[in-house]
Amino acid sequence: MVGVEKDTRQMAEDPSEDTVNIMDLVPVTGTGFGGRRRTIEFMRRNIPLAHSLMTSSRNQQMARNEPFSASLHNKQTRNEIAKSQVGKSTLDNGTHLFLSNAMSRGLSSSLKLLLVTTAFSRTTCLALVVQRKRFGTATMSATNDADTEQHDNTSSSSRSARLRFVDIGANLLEDRFTAGIYRGTPRHEPDFDLIIDRATQQGVCRIVLTAGTVAESREAVAKAREWNQQYPAIKFTCTVGVHPTRCRQEFVDSEHSADDLLQELLDIATDGMTDGTVAAVGEIGLDYDRLEFCPADIQKEYLVKQLQVLAKTTGLPLFLHNRSVGTDLLEILSANRDCWNAGGVVHSFDDTLELAMQFIDDLYLYIGLNGCSLRTDESLAVVKELPLDKILLETDCPYCEVRKTHPGYQYIQTHFEAKAEKKFERGLTVKSRIEPCHIVQVAEVIAGCKGLLLKEVADACFDNTFRLYQSWTKEK
Ligand SMILES: [Zn+2]
Numbered sequence: 072m073v074g075v076e077k078d079t080r081q082m083a084e085d086p087s088e089d090t091v092n093i094m095d096l097v098p099v100t101g102t103g104f105g106g107r108r109r110t111i112e113f114m115r116r117n118i119p120l121a122h123s124l125m126t127s128s129r130n131q132q133m134a135r136n137e138p139f140s141a142s143l144h145n146k147q148t149r150n151e152i153a154k155s156q157v158g159k160s161t162l163d164n165g166t167h168l169f170l171s172n173a174m175s176r177g178l179s180s181s182l183k184l185l186l187v188t189t190a191f192s193r194t195t196c197l198a199l200v201v202q203r204k205r206f207g208t209a210t211m212s213a214t215n216d217a218d219t220e221q222h223d224n225t226s227s228s229s230r231s232a233r234l235r236f237v238d239i240g241a242n243l244l245e246d247r248f249t250a251g252i253y254r255g256t257p258r259h260e261p262d263f264d265l266i267i268d269r270a271t272q273q274g275v276c277r278i279v280l281t282a283g284t285v286a287e288s289r290e291a292v293a294k295a296r297e298w299n300q301q302y303p304a305i306k307f308t309c310t311v312g313v314h315p316t317r318c319r320q321e322f323v324d325s326e327h328s329a330d331d332l333l334q335e336l337l338d339i340a341t342d343g344m345t346d347g348t349v350a351a352v353g354e355i356g357l358d359y360d361r362l363e364f365c366p367a368d369i370q371k372e373y374l375v376k377q378l379q380v381l382a383k384t385t386g387l388p389l390f391l392h393n394r395s396v397g398t399d400l401l402e403i404l405s406a407n408r409d410c411w412n413a414g415g416v417v418h419s420f421d422d423t424l425e426l427a428m429q430f431i432d433d434l435y436l437y438i439g440l441n442g443c444s445l446r447t448d449e450s451l452a453v454v455k456e457l458p459l460d461k462i463l464l465e466t467d468c469p470y471c472e473v474r475k476t477h478p479g480y481q482y483i484q485t486h487f488e489a490k491a492e493k494k495f496e497r498g499l500t501v502k503s504r505i506e507p508c509h510i511v512q513v514a515e516v517i518a519g520c521k522g523l524l525l526k527e528v529a530d531a532c533f534d535n536t537f538r539l540y541q542s543w544t545k546e547k
Pocket of ligand 1: 354391418419
């Protein structure tokens with residue numbers, strides 16, 4: 072940790088003006104703050120001003136995760152802070168005050184300075200936006216746990232107003248979303264309207280419903296159309312196709328012939344394309360983790376058939392599932408390159424960087440990331456290296472939670488109060504039932520491990536999605 076002493080020395084060398092007006096107090100205390108690095112990350116991602124200052128050329132070093140230099144701009148400011156409540160409570164606890172020395176120098180008078188205090192003895196931090204004017208009458212008040220919540224909400228809602236997300240993979244047809252039924256047991260009243268509200272509040276403006284069987288494909292088209300009428304804030308589209316683990320159930324064990332079923336899928340897709348409801352062929356692919364549901368040879372056979380019949384005829388992008396299959400999916404897609412020409416996304420990616428780069432470089436595919444892509448240090452290392460312009464965001468809800476035990480959890484800034492399904496409370500999320508609103512957490516983890524702003528990640532992924540789904544317009 073950079074000490075105050077060192078920066079006091081720097082200040083002595085810095086003859087810049089000694090008057091600072093505290094114009095605005097922006098507490099960013101959050102229960103999740105544990106250290107300076109995370110505080111800095113939070114600020115970088117949530118306070119545009121801090122970002123704009125940090126990314127000015129002279130502060131590039133700081134923007135690259137260098138710790139803020141701990142300094143106070145002048146003695147008067149330092150004394151005022153020391154005298155204030157915050158100063159007392161935090162300094163007495165061994166708080167270090169961080170005022171970025173770099174940010175306090177060479178700035179035009181219109182630029183604001185950022186002053187941060189962090190306490191390492193308890194999880195408190197405070198950001199003050201100050202302006203380079205005469206030190207005024209501004210007072211500072213200590214933040215406490217009671218107003219933490221409020222500030223977090225403010226910060227969250229003002230931020231989400233700027234962010235836009237497309238959840239490219241949501242299993243919203245599941246009973247737990249539409250009926251409050253979990254594994255066959257009714258647990259609570261339906262809260263789909265609130266799920267949509269929460270998603271909207273986080274900036275989700277499009278959701279692609281994932282279908283994995285023939286019946287689901289049909290239902291997804293119907294539900295997307297229905298929900299588009301009912302919830303105009305979000306544009307719903309869907310996939311049509313059979314999931315690799317369900318190929319035996321759908322194509323082999325069925326009373327209908329595989330050809331008839333493929334034709335039925337094609338009919339559903341063709342119908343759904345008339346009004347843009349069907350966005351992709353999927354989810355199709357390979358999954359060797361769950362061979363008990365469907366052997367690999369059947370998976371491969373019907374992957375190829377869906378490429379040949381569905382993808383080739385419709386010209387839709389692919390929504391691909393790739394789980395523990397080595398390079399098999401890559402090879403089948405390469406061998407059938409003539410069947411698909413609208414690109415695609417390998418969703419829920421959790422494999423090696425090498426494989427990801429082969430999908431990207433050889434097949435021009437995008438990589439879809441959700442909580443399942445962020446479970447280990449190894450996966451975070453992959454995400455860190457993935458080119459930002461090839462990443463799409465998804466939740467794969469209700470699955471793929473970013474859990475407290477996951478290494479990426481440390482980067483999450485947006486938390487949703489949750490109750491167990493049995494103790495459901497209307498208006499709160501349900502424990503371990505991920506929803507489209509949680510997409511912001513996926514973006515936060517990606518931003519955290521890449522050292523980028525949340526907005527940079529959200530915007531880039533948003534644009535990437537529209538590059539893949541070219542027929543979409545951004546209004547919706
Ligand atoms: Zn999948």
